[in-house]
Amino acid sequence: MTKPEGELTWKDLELGAIVTEPGNASQYKTGDWRSGRPLFDSGKCIKCGLCYIFCPEGCIEQNAEGYFDANLFYCKGCGICARECWAGAINMVPEEQ
Amino acid sequence: MAKRVGIEVSLAIGEVVRLANADVIAAYPITPQTHIVEHLAELVANGELDAEYIPVESEHSAMSACLGSSAVGARTFTATAGQGLELMHEVLYVASAMRLPMVMAVANRALSAPLSVWGDQSDVMAVRDTGWIQLFVENGQETVDSVLCAFRIGEDPRVLLPIMVHLDGFYLSHMIEPVVFPEQSQVDKFLPPFKYPLPLHPDRPLTMGAFAMPIIYSEAKKAQEVNLEAAKEVVLECWGEFGKLFGRNYSPVERYRSDDARVLLLTLGGFSETAMTAVDKMRGEGRSVGLVRLRLWRPFPFAELRQAVKNAEVLIVLDRAISFGGPGGPVCSEVKAALYGEEKRPKVIGFVGGLGGRDITPAEFEEIVNKGIEISEKGSDKEFEIYGVRE
Numbered sequence: 001m002t003k004p005e006g007e008l009t010w011k012d013l014e015l016g017a018i019v020t021e022p023g024n025a026s027q028y029k030t031g032d033w034r035s036g037r038p039l040f041d042s043g044k045c046i047k048c049g050l051c052y053i054f055c056p057e058g059c060i061e062q063n064a065e066g067y068f069d070a071n072l073f074y075c076k077g078c079g080i081c082a083r084e085c086w087a088g089a090i091n092m093v094p095e096e097q
Numbered sequence: 098m099a100k101r102v103g104i105e106v107s108l109a110i111g112e113v114v115r116l117a118n119a120d121v122i123a124a125y126p127i128t129p130q131t132h133i134v135e136h137l138a139e140l141v142a143n144g145e146l147d148a149e150y151i152p153v154e155s156e157h158s159a160m161s162a163c164l165g166s167s168a169v170g171a172r173t174f175t176a177t178a179g180q181g182l183e184l185m186h187e188v189l190y191v192a193s194a195m196r197l198p199m200v201m202a203v204a205n206r207a208l209s210a211p212l213s214v215w216g217d218q219s220d221v222m223a224v225r226d227t228g229w230i231q232l233f234v235e236n237g238q239e240t241v242d243s244v245l246c247a248f249r250i251g252e253d254p255r256v257l258l259p260i261m262v263h264l265d266g267f268y269l270s271h272m273i274e275p276v277v278f279p280e281q282s283q284v285d286k287f288l289p290p291f292k293y294p295l296p297l298h299p300d301r302p303l304t305m306g307a308f309a310m311p312i313i314y315s316e317a318k319k320a321q322e323v324n325l326e327a328a329k330e331v332v333l334e335c336w337g338e339f340g341k342l343f344g345r346n347y348s349p350v351e352r353y354r355s356d357d358a359r360v361l362l363l364t365l366g367g368f369s370e371t372a373m374t375a376v377d378k379m380r381g382e383g384r385s386v387g388l389v390r391l392r393l394w395r396p397f398p399f400a401e402l403r404q405a406v407k408n409a410e411v412l413i414v415l416d417r418a419i420s421f422g423g424p425g426g427p428v429c430s431e432v433k434a435a436l437y438g439e440e441k442r443p444k445v446i447g448f449v450g451g452l453g454g455r456d457i458t459p460a461e462f463e464e465i466v467n468k469g470i471e472i473s474e475k476g477s478d479k480e481f482e483i484y485g486v487r488e
Contacts, residue, residue, distance in 0.1 A: 006312050010319040015257065016196035017317045018295050019304035 030057065034077030036092040042067045044089035051081035051090060101277050106237040107270045109278075110176070110202050111136030113241045115146045116284045117248045120171035120291075123151035123162035128214040129266035130178040130204040137174070156181040160188035167197035167259075168305060170293035172248065175199065178266055179206030182220045186227070192259045193228030194321055195305055198251035198291070199259045200244060201229075204270040205366065205417075207453040215454020216266035218365065218417040221394075222427040228321055230260040230328055231394040233365045237274030240264050242345055245279070245288065250335050252291045256328045263394070265367035267454065279343060287342055329396045349398035350405045351390040354380055358387030360470060361409040361443065362462065365391050365428060368415070368451055375462035386466055391428070399435050406436070412443040413469035415484075417451045425449055425481025444473045450484035461485065 003012065014020055038051075042065075051068050052060045059074035060081060070081070082090040104112070110133045114122070122141070124134040140146040149166070153159045156177050167173045177185060182203055192199065206220055207213040221231070230250065234240045240262065247260040264270055279287070295303060309317055332349070340346035353373050355361055364372050369390040379386040389405045389412075391398070406412050416426020424430040429447035436442040446469040451457045457465075465484055472482075 005310070008313060008316060010316040010323070013313075013316055013320050015295055016194065016305065017307070017309065017313075017320070018195075019307045020295065022302040022304075 029073055030076050031071075031073045034072075034075060034095055036077045036079065036094050037072060037075065038070050038077075038079070038081050039091045039093050040067065040069050041089045041091070044087050046087050046089075048087070050084050050086070054080050054084045056080060099277050099280055099283075101275050103273050104237070104276050105132060105271060105273050106240050106264065106276075107132030107204070108136045109237055109241050109274070109276045110244055111140060112278060113244045114174045114200075115140050116279065116281060117174075117245060117288055118172065118284075119146070119148050119174040119248075121149045121151065121163070121166035121173045122175065123153055123159045123166065123173075124175045124177065125153055125156045125159045125181060127156070127178050127181040129206060129216070129270045130176045130181070130202070132270065133176040133202055133204070156184040157188060160185040160192065163199045163201075164188065164192055164195065164197055165297075167192070167199045167293070168195070168297045170291060170296035172252070172291045173197075173199035174201070176202040176204070178204040179208055179214070179220045182224055183208065186224065189224055189227040189229060189259075191306060193325075194317070196257040196321075196324070197259060198248075198257055198293075200247040200251060201259065201261050202240075202244060203261050203263050204266040205263050206266040213453040214266075216268050216417075217452045217454070218263075219419075219452075221261075221263050222418040222420070224261075225395070225427065228258070228325060229395065230256075230258050230325070230332070231263060232260065233263045233390075233392055233394055234269070235367045235369045235390070236269070237272065237276045238345070239347070240269065241276050241278065242339065242343070242347070245284065246332075246335050246339055246347075248291075249288050250328070250332050252289075253331050253335075254292075254294065256324070256331050257293070258325060258328055263366060269367045283342065287339070326396050329393070329398070332393060347392060348401070349391075349393035350401040351392055352405050353388040353390070355387030355389050355405060355409075357385065358409055359385035360411045360413065360466060361387050361389050361406055362466060363389045363391070363406075363412060363414045363428070363432060365394065365417075368417070368457060371457060371459055372415075372462050375459040375466070378459060379463060379466065397431065397435065402432065402435055403439060406443055407439070407441055409443040411470055411473040412436075412445045413466060414445060414447050415451070415457075415465065416447065416449045416481075419449050419452075419483075429481065446472050447481035448484045449481055452483075455485065457484070 414429035
């Protein structure tokens, strides 16, 4: 999109609000829904990738050293990664802190 | 030369859809609309119309299939009535909001319960706010002309909206009427090929009907409202063009002996012709009575209506549907709203009648006029009256 959604007027909308740019959902920030974020402890992480597999948002990425982290632009803070991590390497911490 | 033929109006709709060379027809049969789609199925099966006929399992599916066909840029037609229109309900909003042109003939019918297959306008009024352009017709010729115009209006790049053509179930749909069909060459000249600007195609992925957050939904609705409102100009232009080519002229608000009338009746659809007979009789007796008929129902013709009724003292509106627990007839309520801000306006008196196939004869129209005048003079403690109901 040329402008952020909040700046679009009714005249800027495409015919029937059709989305003409494929894949533009990636511009949609879901990270601000979050009330808690996952903290990844590389000391405990065994690089099994279960968090990566279970993340329903597909927002957990593996870095060059093989450890995992959540992309906070998309992470909704659901806590599934922390629940599934059997090594106990992920803790959910409230956003307030 | 085009010649006049006697034909059932439902079949005449099928014939004009053939002349318009529709690409896709998706429909489910329901009384009193069945003959329309039956005839189209026949035309397709006989190879007289090169179209896809999709025999769906419900009206919800019919309308959904029409969305898809319009979205690829196919000229699309469907028809329904009564309960079928209600089953389509949620999809109707999608068609207009996604700006997908298609033409739908609605053979107006009462709604259950009690079950009634006969005509009134309850089905129409329930879909009033779905964002479609909506026309009411009163006879066979007008039905054929309106269906043809509907393709041109809806597919116009300035409009791109679905259109309903409302005709009275049975009273019009099943009548055999004299109709002059245009020649194929005239139709081809009048109706350009449909070119949807953003058709679905694998080479250019699009998302239609995506979700909208609160930050953008109002803008989408405003765009839709402005677009429907602006469609009126194209409707007028199309009818003007049609008049020049075919010699039959149509306007959003039809006036019959109304210019100097002290009392006006207002109707929609086929009952208007009966009302005209009543007007003629009363005029013959020296009474100052005329008729105003709404042909364009959406977008609502505010200016034309105000102009048509401004010199009358009493305006009697006949609705063929009830807004239960509300102001009575939906048409009357809208007419009142349209006139509220006018300095000079007639007294508006509402009647509901002709429900579930109940006829209103010319003599009864006369009685409605008399009652209306009486109420306008003496007042009434009721918002409206159901005409002809046994107490």
